[in-house]
């Protein structure tokens with residue numbers, strides 16, 4: 001599937017190559033956390049006590065957020081209650097913020113655990129929060145095999161930063 005308008009794609013592919021060539025960490029989320037770059041360069045929208053909120057650099061749709069625990073754990077069942085309570089609060093807040101900023105018709109909220117379930121990063125669990133619009137996927141996705149991303153990550157970041 002092709003992605004239209006993805007100026008960040010080159011960096012993403014480059015960082016994948018780096019990992020495959022034997023980088024210190026195989027986990028993209030831990031790598032992001034350890035990187036000395038500023039949060040706005042890493043698209044980290046918010047840091048809470050146990051989790052952080054980050055834009056998906058390879059989004060399915062504008063406003064695609066991920067809520068990720070700081071702790072490197074493959075399964076939500078291994079996380080502490082404090083951590084998952086906060087995760088749930090961050091999901092609620094994400095839905096409110098995306099609702100105010102983008103006025104979507106609906107949301108997809110969920111997680112893929114394990115490769116069989118479609119997890120892209122299976123070693124570090126994370127929650128996806130995506131705004132959805134009537135007809136956003138069935139037309140472009142099935143007809144053209146292309147997802148439209150009508151806004152840059154920088155623009156999305158600007159809109160969401162500071163709202164949590």
Ligand SMILES: [Zn+2]
Pocket residue numbers: 027028029030031071072073123124
């Ligand atoms: Zn990790």
